[in-house]
Amino acid sequence: AQKITQTQPGMFVQEKEAVTLDCTYDTSDPSYGLFWYKQPSSGEMIFLIYQGSYDQQNATEGRYSLNFQKARKSANLVISASQLGDSAMYFCAMRVMDSNYQLIWGAGTKLIIKP
């Protein structure tokens, strides 16, 4: 069965520190994609970063990077030099062919950045 697990319901991090948000996935499909979305208190869903299962290098987008460990089936989001505006819910999602390429979502992690 396809599944995304985010084990951290909430996290507090000091401003300017780096933060790692955990995501593990389960699929038997060799071809899949992993996404991270940010949902601030205003409610919209903002795409952050994508990693394909065949990508050789870890994805990076500005302060966001994805620590992709295929053997461990983990796709952790790393935010460097955290800012107050990073306070939000963060969702990990997976897309696999077996699910007709629909996104399977984790329950999310609430990140709060402390000044």
Next chain:
Amino acid sequence: NAGVTQTPKFRILKIGQSMTLQCTQDMNHNYMYWYRQDPGMGLKLIYYSVGAGITDKGEVPNGYNVSRSTTEDFPLRLELAAPSQTSVYFCASSYYQKKTQYFGPGTRLLVL
């Protein structure tokens, strides 16, 4: 630079009433999706469409209907609203199924 737009932003319905949530995208995306997000949860797919005239059920389609007469619009119809349909509804679109989905701002629905 509109992207995906949704109306209304917020609505209160009485049990048994019906309503249509509107979704429009201006990115010429083929794929469109409707999700619901219950408090403290991730998103669940209600319906999706791969192009005008083609729709299919997602994980939680009961109590909803959709249509896709144009590439741009993908309305979601709630018939006989129930308290269990209290949720935030997101519309999303992507160029095709392997591409990133972009989301609208959401519609908060309260059924009393």
